[in-house]
Amino acid sequence: MTPETIDRIFIIWKHWLLSYAPAGVQPLFSALLSVVPVLAVFPLLFAITTVLERKGLGRIQNRYGPNRVGPYGFFQPIADGVKSLTKEDVVPRTADQAVHFLAPLLLVAAAFLAYAVLPVGRNMVVANLNAGVLFFFAVGSLVELAVFMAGWSSRNKYSLLGAMRAIAQMISYEVPLVLASVVVIMAAGSLSTVTIVNMQASYTGIWPHWFVFTPWGFVGFVLFMIAATAEANRSPFDLPEGESEIVAGYYIEYSGFKFALFFLGEYLGMFATSGMAITLFLGGWAAPFSFLTWVPSYFWFFAKLLVLIAGFIWVRGTLPRLRMDQLMNFAWKFMLPMTLLNIFVAGTWHFMAAGSVRWLVCAVLIFAPSVLLALGLEKGKKKIAARTYRFAE
Amino acid sequence: MSSLTSYLLLSSLLFSIGLAGALTRRSAILVLIGIELMLNAANLNFIAFWRYGPDPAALTGTMFAIFSISVAAAEAAVGLGIILAVYRHSKTTDLDQMNSMKG
Amino acid sequence: MTIPFLILAAPTIAGIAAAMYLRNLVHCILALTLGFAGLAALYLQLDAQFVGFTQILVYVGAVAILAVFAIMMTRSAGPMAQPVFSSSWIKGGCVAGAVFAVLAWAIYRSATSLKMLPPQPEVAVRQIGDALMHRFVLPLEIMGLLLTAALIGAVLIAMQEKPEMQ
Known part of the structure; x- marks a missing residue:
């Protein structure tokens, strides 16, 4: 088999399977064949990620992590799944039954819908929409509604507090998330994810044309990933479920399989935003060097996705949780001005002649204000003296 | 694809429901939502007329x-x-x- | 009326009618989002992809959430003790019914010339952007001004007033 055949193998299989379907149901069958792999692969990735995350966090915190089920504890997700399936499903008596039931379903459905526009390989996308990026963000905003439904319908003060925190945080960080991706849309001149990846899949020498290798692209990527961490409610932005303050946040009253659905929805959301970051800034399925293009395109997508997930796990194990006012100040006083400035820099880049001057000007234009802004925001704060450990000696 | 008439009827029904809500509810929030619904009905009209109109490429309805x-x-x-x-x-x-x- | 239209129109109407007549305000908002999503689907059916996604982003993602925040901050969630309709509900209902009757009558009388569906327009998002930057650039700028004014205005109105020093 040539590398090209391996690259196209899923498409070939799909056409082969499609040839067995009668002509009348072929569109339906084709849609089914596109959707089912997404419904299978990403939950599987979720299962792998849970065990990797627990093991990674364990290593960071100087312990083993799960190591009982299967070799090196890698069958832990199966045990977790059986446990959550067989647990009793407790619904509070005063809860709003219908809304309480619908919230996890809406969350997971919204998370899955986002994958419709992610190109996971060459010609491998469920729907190549003309306004694909817009679709992604539109679907992402459904998550906020699901979170509110969960928090409100439980009739629990902690869950309501968690839901309100989550919504405030998600709305605040959605603004920089969208604005950070605007630079890529400006550069690509398209909202279609497939076009955006195709534009990055060319090479100068051995180096790829990823948008992250430009000043505005790098800053955009960093801002996008920070906002994505906050959107996914992950540490250090995990106030909505801060277990030391409000127990488990908006899904405190969920148990059994519904709890597992929330967990699944949260991780699927994280994968989806990471996939979007890959599509927008890291060249999607494109190989990192021109001599590696023989490796199948879908391999690169998932390799990049795993690298970003490892980054999320690392950050979670390293950084402490923010306070609510710090979180909001960071979104509105730092992220928002920086994304707006980044759009201006991307425009400057577009209108300057290619060369090293353009590089220098744009880099200075974006990095100098970011340092100055960070220093300016630090200035008014009280200096905290180094902590003295009185009992540890 | 249905005819323009059905879209217009749907949007006039939406408009009337929104108007009824805005005129009869006691809660100020729902009155505001009723007004939003009336605006939405107008949007549906814009889009329907744009799609069925003589010159869809001009995009006037979409812009509106x-x-x-x-x-x-x-x-x-x-x-x-x-x-x-x-x-x-x-x-x-x-x-x-x-x-x-x-x- | 075709079947896809009915499939989309029925939940839209149901959601919006429920939003206007349910007792619990939070249920109203949730039903409303169903109506908004149905409207977005109708836009998609009319080949207006960009407007459809914008509808979801703005209405479901922002307006509904804003309304939810307003409900929470004014403590009006939960079933209300008083009647949900205002004292003048008969007059209001009559006016709305009359408006619908007049509109429906006008539509049935006049919309005969536009029965034919023109061919599907090839509208890329790029064309919308071009139109916004050329033909509609003045409205776009006015819109930017309006949104800024609304942002500042809304913050100023809703801001907690500092207790005055005695």
Whole structure:
């Protein structure tokens, strides 16, 4: 088999399977064949990620992590799944039954819908929409509604507090998330994810044309990933479920399989935003060097996705949780001005002649204000003296 | 694809439901939502006329809908801000109880 | 009326009617989002992809959430003790019914010339952007001004007033 055949193998299989379907149901069958792999692969990735995350966090915190089920504890997700399936499903008596039931379903459905526009390989996308990026963000905003439904319908003060925190945080960080991706849309001149990846899949020498290798692209990527961490409610932005303050946040009253659905929805959301970051800034399925293009395109997508997930796990194990006012100040006083400035820099880049001057000007234009802004925001704060450990000696 | 008439009927029904809500509900928030619904009905009309009109490539209907959505968003933000301010003042969002100009 | 239209129109109408007549305000908002999503689907059916996604982003993602915040901050969630309709509900209902009757009558009388569906327009998002930057650039700028004014205005109105010093 040539590398090209391996690259196209899923498409070939799909056409082969499609040839067995009668002509009348072929569109339906084709849609089914596109959707089912997404419904299978990403939950599987979720299962792998849970065990990797627990093991990674364990290593960071100087312990083993799960190591009982299967070799090196890698069958832990199966045990977790059986446990959550067989647990009793407790619904509070005063809860709003219908809304309480619908919230996890809406969350997971919204998370899955986002994958419709992610190109996971060459010609491998469920729907190549003309306004694909817009679709992604539109679907992402459904998550906020699901979170509110969960928090409100439980009739629990902690869950309501968690839901309100989550919504405030998600709305605040959605603004920089969208604005950070605007630079890529400006550069690509398209909202279609497939076009955006195709534009990055060319090479100068051995180096790829990823948008992250430009000043505005790098800053955009960093801002996008920070906002994505906050959107996914992950540490250090995990106030909505801060277990030391409000127990488990908006899904405190969920148990059994519904709890597992929330967990699944949260991780699927994280994968989806990471996939979007890959599509927008890291060249999607494109190989990192021109001599590696023989490796199948879908391999690169998932390799990049795993690298970003490892980054999320690392950050979670390293950084402490923010306070609510710090979180909001960071979104509105730092992220928002920086994304707006980044759009201006991307425009400057577009209108300057290619060369090293353009590089220098744009880099200075974006990095100098970011340092100055960070220093300016630090200035008014009280200096905290180094902590003295009185009992540890 | 259905005919233009069905879209227009649907949008007039939406408009009437929104109007009825805005005129009959006691809660100020729902009155505002009713007004939003009326704007939405107008949007549906714009899009339907754009699609069935003689020159879809001119995009006039789409543009109108986009501008109308932005105006509606601004309106919702200001309206809900006013409701919050009124609530802080008179401790109610019931429109039947807000019957004096002097706080 | 075709079946896809009915499939989309029925939940839209149901959601919006429920939003206007349910007792619990939070249920109203949730039903409303169903109506908004149905409207977005109708836009998609009319080949207006950009407007459809914008509808979801703005209405479901922002307006509904804003309304939810307003409900929470004015403590009006939960079933209300008083009647949900205002004292003048008969008059209001009559006006709305009359408006619908007039509109429906006008539509049935006049919309005969536009029965034919023109071929599907090839509208890329790029064309919308071009139109916004050329033909509609003045409205776009006015819209930016309006949104800024609304942002500042809404913050100023809703801002907690500092207790005055005695």
